[in-house]
Amino acid sequence: MPTKRLLSDIISITPSNYDDFTRCARLFYCTALLGLPASDPTPSTDQGLQMHDMLRKIHDDGECHDAAHVADVLVAHGFDTPAFREMVARHANRCPSRAVESSAHEVDVARFHRFPTPMFMATARIDAVWIHDGYLDARDYKTGRKFTDAVADIHSAHVQAYALAAHAQARGLRLRLRYEYLQPEVDEDPEPWELDDETLITVEEELRAAVERMWAQDEWRGVAEVEVCRTCRYRSICRDSAAPGEAAWPVLSTDPAGRHS
Numbered sequence: 001m002p003t004k005r006l007l008s009d010i011i012s013i014t015p016s017n018y019d020d021f022t023r024c025a026r027l028f029y030c031t032a033l034l035g036l037p038a039s040d041p042t043p044s045t046d047q048g049l050q051m052h053d054m055l056r057k058i059h060d061d062g063e064c065h066d067a068a069h070v071a072d073v074l075v076a077h078g079f080d081t082p083a084f085r086e087m088v089a090r091h092a093n094r095c096p097s098r099a100v101e102s103s104a105h106e107v108d109v110a111r112f113h114r115f116p117t118p119m120f121m122a123t124a125r126i127d128a129v130w131i132h133d134g135y136l137d138a139r140d141y142k143t144g145r146k147f148t149d150a151v152a153d154i155h156s157a158h159v160q161a162y163a164l165a166a167h168a169q170a171r172g173l174r175l176r177l178r179y180e181y182l183q184p185e186v187d188e189d190p191e192p193w194e195l196d197d198e199t200l201i202t203v204e205e206e207l208r209a210a211v212e213r214m215w216a217q218d219e220w221r222g223v224a225e226v227e228v229c230r231t232c233r234y235r236s237i238c239r240d241s242a243a244p245g246e247a248a249w250p251v252l253s254t255d256p257a258g259r260h261s
């Protein structure tokens with residue numbers, strides 16, 4: 001089957017699949033188009049998801065600055081550990097909640113691009129959105145290691161910014177995107193990204209051009225670079241891998257009669 005048929009008329013881009021595409025077209029193909037499960041281990045996201053959940057619950061019915069309330073929430077959900085307490089405290093130091101007019105956690109945003117073609121739909125789930133001082137201040141909570149010193153350099157942030165921008169513009173607010181690193185090993189957050197109209201036009205064109213490159217793909221050739229492939233979740237099964245190994249997923253064994261076990 002021609003691989004273009006796997007693309008839908010309106011391609012959906014998300015922060016993670018756009019990040020994949022910027023790393024390697026074949027990585028995007030394996031994940032977004034084929035939906036393959038990872039053949040190689042990737043870092044666990046459990047702690048990050050639990051932390052996101054605790055921050056949402058803490059803000060749902062109280063304040064992150066209220067130590068007694070934070071302790072109640074963590075104890076009630078079985079996460080009253082030094083690591084979680086420290087991450088909440090690090091968040092509270094950056095939290096604008098005392099100045100906000102409104103806020104929401106785990107907000108789904110979407111924005112459709114029609115012209116110039118190709119069309120695409122950008123979607124993103126934003127960890128927290130705070131409205132204060134004329135800003136739509138969007139936050140992405142991070143519990144892993146830091147890769148860059150500026151949010152503007154993070155590809156996935158470009159999809160988040162594009163999808164959020166319509167909401168900021170509709171309310172007459174400036175858009176700021178900040179990544180909050182909650183692990184104590186990270187000294188400073190990357191430089192937050194404040195986007196003016198000109199920057200947003202550039203981001204939209206960047207995403208449109210990426211979707212155009214997707215349509216131009218025939219073979220979804222991989223980058224085949226050791227530095228990129230060695231951390232790839234498909235490195236053991238990818239035909240273009242520069243770091244092949246043994247797949248970690250359970251492999252069915254076949255007996256001589258052809259029966260699987």
Ligand code: SF4
Pocket residue numbers: 023024025026027030221222223224225228229232233234235236238239240241242243
């Ligand atoms: S193993 Fe390398 S070439 Fe293959 S999908 Fe992953 S990054 Fe791309």
Ligand SMILES: [Zn+2]
Pocket residue numbers: 059063064065091092095096097
């Ligand atoms: Zn807070």
